[in-house]
Amino acid sequence: MKATCMTCRKTYEIDRTDSQYTKLKQGKTKLYVCTNCNTSIQQSANTTTGTSASDLDPYTEILEKRKS
8 A cells, every 4th residue: 555644745655564554544544654754753742842652652662662
């Protein structure tokens, strides 16, 4: 499946391993953010507010630990 990142406007080929794949496939969203933009946005938010993604969503940290 192809998706265009709403931030950088590049087109990506995504598959089932992408965390946003299911929502896009089921039509629950039309918005896609690539990994690079997602990381950049999170770092910017962390720098600006001092809040990390894991502070808002503890499951993010759990999923990251499972990947490694």
